[in-house]
Amino acid sequence: MTFNKSKTVKWGEEPKLGWREAMYLPAIASGLATALRHVFAGKTTTRQYPEVEPVIPPNYRGVHRLNRDEEGRVKCVACYMCQTACPANCIEIIASPAPKDDPYWKDRDKFPQTFTIDELRCIYCGMCEEACPVDAIELTSIYDLTGYTRKELVFDKEKLLSIYDATSKTGKDPVRTNRGALGPASEEAATASQGPPPPGRGSHG
Amino acid sequence: MAKVTVNDIEVDADAKDNCILAARRAGVEIPHYCWHEALSVVASCRMCLVEVGEKKPDGTVVMGPKLVPGCQTPVKDGTIIRTDSAKVKTAQQMTLELLLLNHPLDCSICDQAGECYLQDYTFKYGNAASRLDEPKIQRMDKYHIGEQIALFTDRCVMCTRCVRFTREISGTAELQVTSRGSHEEIDVFPDTPCDNKLAGNVVDLCPVGALCSKDFLYKKRVWWLKSASSVCTGCSTGCSIHVDQNEEKVYRLRPRDNPLAQGHFMCDDGRFGFKYIHDERRLQKPKLADAFASAASSNNLSKMNSYGDLKFADPWVDVLSFTRSKIKEAIKADARGFVAVLSPFMSVEEAYLLASYLKSMDKRVRLVLGCVPVVGSDDKYPKGPKGESPTAGKVKFTIRSEKCPNRLGVEAILRHFEGELVTLDQAVARADATAWYFVGGYNLGWVTESIDRAVGKPSLLIVQDIFASPLSERADIVLAASTFAERDGTYVNHSGLAQAARGAVRCPGDARADGRILMELTERKGLFNAMTLRKEIGMVVPSLKALADGDLGEYGVKISTAREPLYS
Numbered sequence: 001m002t003f004n005k006s007k008t009v010k011w012g013e014e015p016k017l018g019w020r021e022a023m024y025l026p027a028i029a030s031g032l033a034t035a036l037r038h039v040f041a042g043k044t045t046t047r048q049y050p051e052v053e054p055v056i057p058p059n060y061r062g063v064h065r066l067n068r069d070e071e072g073r074v075k076c077v078a079c080y081m082c083q084t085a086c087p088a089n090c091i092e093i094i095a096s097p098a099p100k101d102d103p104y105w106k107d108r109d110k111f112p113q114t115f116t117i118d119e120l121r122c123i124y125c126g127m128c129e130e131a132c133p134v135d136a137i138e139l140t141s142i143y144d145l146t147g148y149t150r151k152e153l154v155f156d157k158e159k160l161l162s163i164y165d166a167t168s169k170t171g172k173d174p175v176r177t178n179r180g181a182l183g184p185a186s187e188e189a190a191t192a193s194q195g196p197p198p199p200g201r202g203s204h205g
Numbered sequence: 206m207a208k209v210t211v212n213d214i215e216v217d218a219d220a221k222d223n224c225i226l227a228a229r230r231a232g233v234e235i236p237h238y239c240w241h242e243a244l245s246v247v248a249s250c251r252m253c254l255v256e257v258g259e260k261k262p263d264g265t266v267v268m269g270p271k272l273v274p275g276c277q278t279p280v281k282d283g284t285i286i287r288t289d290s291a292k293v294k295t296a297q298q299m300t301l302e303l304l305l306l307n308h309p310l311d312c313s314i315c316d317q318a319g320e321c322y323l324q325d326y327t328f329k330y331g332n333a334a335s336r337l338d339e340p341k342i343q344r345m346d347k348y349h350i351g352e353q354i355a356l357f358t359d360r361c362v363m364c365t366r367c368v369r370f371t372r373e374i375s376g377t378a379e380l381q382v383t384s385r386g387s388h389e390e391i392d393v394f395p396d397t398p399c400d401n402k403l404a405g406n407v408v409d410l411c412p413v414g415a416l417c418s419k420d421f422l423y424k425k426r427v428w429w430l431k432s433a434s435s436v437c438t439g440c441s442t443g444c445s446i447h448v449d450q451n452e453e454k455v456y457r458l459r460p461r462d463n464p465l466a467q468g469h470f471m472c473d474d475g476r477f478g479f480k481y482i483h484d485e486r487r488l489q490k491p492k493l494a495d496a497f498a499s500a501a502s503s504n505n506l507s508k509m510n511s512y513g514d515l516k517f518a519d520p521w522v523d524v525l526s527f528t529r530s531k532i533k534e535a536i537k538a539d540a541r542g543f544v545a546v547l548s549p550f551m552s553v554e555e556a557y558l559l560a561s562y563l564k565s566m567d568k569r570v571r572l573v574l575g576c577v578p579v580v581g582s583d584d585k586y587p588k589g590p591k592g593e594s595p596t597a598g599k600v601k602f603t604i605r606s607e608k609c610p611n612r613l614g615v616e617a618i619l620r621h622f623e624g625e626l627v628t629l630d631q632a633v634a635r636a637d638a639t640a641w642y643f644v645g646g647y648n649l650g651w652v653t654e655s656i657d658r659a660v661g662k663p664s665l666l667i668v669q670d671i672f673a674s675p676l677s678e679r680a681d682i683v684l685a686a687s688t689f690a691e692r693d694g695t696y697v698n699h700s701g702l703a704q705a706a707r708g709a710v711r712c713p714g715d716a717r718a719d720g721r722i723l724m725e726l727t728e729r730k731g732l733f734n735a736m737t738l739r740k741e742i743g744m745v746v747p748s749l750k751a752l753a754d755g756d757l758g759e760y761g762v763k764i765s766t767a768r769e770p771l772y773s
Contacts, residue, residue, distance in 0.1 A: 077313050077314050078423070079314055079318075080426045084426070084428065084429075095423040095424075097422060100348070109311075109346070109357075110423050133313045182309070182311045182313055182314065183313050186309055
């Protein structure tokens with residue numbers, strides 16, 4: 001298949017250098033001038049970290065957390081979308097059928113038995129967050145991740161849930177959306193409905 | 206032959222084809238849920254609605270005024286099928302919208318996601334938006350449908366494939382539709398769960414995620430499974446199967462359509478009977494009896510495999526060279542007393558490697574056929590109302606009593622090299638063997654007490670098997686071998702159909718595929734390659750001439766169909 005270049009791609013040309021630019025002296029002079037201007041401006045830009053912590057923008061992609069649903073259970077439904085999307089292969093989930101006899105789990109079919117993220121292998125691209133149909137996995141603004149061993153930084157489900165408990169209430173990392181039990185597609189009819197939305201697959205036993 | 210025009214593509218269709226099959230010949234897909242090649246036509250899902258017309262002999266084209274279900278409409282000479290008109294596309298969108306009306310859209314937790322026809326067809330033919338303005342009907346999941354089957358009721362599209370399967374193929378008729386209209390549900394009668402020997406097939410038949418296998422439930426997402434074309438080794442029917450694995454673990458077996466072998470289905474014994482390949486009790490490494498071990502490993506260091514500066518001990522190097530020298534010794538001492546037992550679980554290639562090797566050393570070495578496990582009698586389907594077997598000619602599926610995949614193939618090799626067929630029982634009865642080479646590979650214990658006693662303590666006992674047995678316990682040499690999922694090879698089924706099976710996973714621990722063991726034991730050049738060996742066998746063994754092509758194709762090839770039943 002051939003594409004019409006002029007229509008699909010905007011082509012830019014590198015500007016031609018004249019003799020003045022080719023000497024590079026004007027560029028060096030202007031660079032020096034900028035440096036000197038900052039030297040005598042009397043304004044320091046050194047950050048006093050860790051005494052003064054930087055302000056992290058809300059879209060910063062830091063350490064992961066696993067959100068909880070209204071009942072306090074792990075919100076993740078173990079669909080493996082994050083593990084599939086992860087380019088660094090750092091997520092590992094083992095799914096299990098939810099215990100049917102337990103009233104606490106009765107409206108859930110599947111849940112993650114284990115959920116581990118290797119925080120050292122992770123490249124913090126945010127693909128897992130994008131892929132999650134129920135917004136169970138989110139990246140927080142925690143940037144100062146340290147540990148003594150590599151093993152310590154392989155976070156399991158409990159650890160990831162504890163990060164949720166620690167960050168969701170501080171106001172810094174609010175839960176961003178509130179997608180329901182099975183993702184946006186399953187909610188379409190519910191949002192269109194005049195009456196109250198059905199409670200996920202609530203009546204399943 | 207009937208000339209049919211599908212979307213302006215002219216094809217020669219069979220006169221028995223319906224529109225779906227005729228379109229398939231033209232490379233055009235007509236989406237369908239309820240229709241299945243092996244089942245009767247009900248035309249209930251309305252997914253395959255197409256425009257059908259006719260080209261009159263005088264050249265004029267007359268299209269029918271209404272859309273017709275493609276599954277129910279036979280073709281004839283001059284039939285014209287249109288699947289790409291606006292009318293058809295609108296019908297497809299509306300059908301899908303209706304099927305999805307009460308569907309929970311819980312793809313995120315549905316096991317079928319990734320191989321679901323609702324997903325695929327919605328993507329290809331559907332309209333993404335739903336106009337439903339009411340809460341969806343929710344229904345209870347039914348975990349009581351069968352021992353291996355769970356029904357997620359609200360995912361069902363009421364294609365009734367499963368119902369028709371139990372009525373037409375298994376004949377057991379456990380499943381039926383209850384209620385009417387939008388309250389229709391699949392269900393079983395109380396206390397009669399769907400537990401027949403073919404029940405697992407309804408999970409494959411279900412085009413959506415309504416019927417799920419409890420065995421596979423939530424074990425793995427299907428897009429991570431890699432599939433190898435293989436052959437079920439559970440019985441001599443030799444069903445064509447897919448072996449689905451991920452990271453060296455087999456998760457499920459699925460039937461592979463093969464009109465020459467078994468059709469579309471497979472039995473639950475085979476489907477769920479693969480667990481033994483991951484059994485922890487498998488033999489994990491080759492073993493020498495203590496008396497030999499020290500002698501063989503005295504110069505172990507020199508035999509280490511090395512890659513650059515990296516050195517590691519390969520347990521097989523010593524064992525195989527030692528085995529080879531022991532075999533030579535034993536044959537030199539008493540060639541007539543050396544008996545090799547070839548099991549019907551071996552592939553044709555492996556049997557050939559071992560037989561040709563031993564016979565090339567001495568013609569007097571005896572080759573015998575190992576135990577052929579037979580359990581009960583052939584189990585034929587569809588069953589009658591009282592569970593009786595169908596009359597001849599009405600049989601749609603048979604689970605055979607001979608529980609091994611390759612008796613005919615091994616027999617052909619044995620007849621060629623030995624001239625006559627000697628069974629293990631006969632060889633044991635003569636009680637003149639001084640050295641034994643046993644090949645096992647059985648999925649269940651096979652060393653009976655009488656065999657154990659008759660073998661006694663010979664001067665040399667070599668056992669090539671997957672599980673420990675009384676024989677392997679006291680064997681001089683144990684070669685840890687492989688199951689069907691771990692090796693390439695050819696199996697010849699009850700009717701003389703030779704099918705190629707591909708390995709899917711690696712052997713556990715230091716165990717090795719039988720073909721690889723035998724290639725190295727017999728000092729052949731190169732690696733084990735089933736196709737090359739098939740070509741060689743086809744030239745050497747006249748009765749297996751059909752293998753000479755090497756490539757057996759998707760369905761396999763028939764070798765001579767002459768059959769002498771060992772057990773009638």
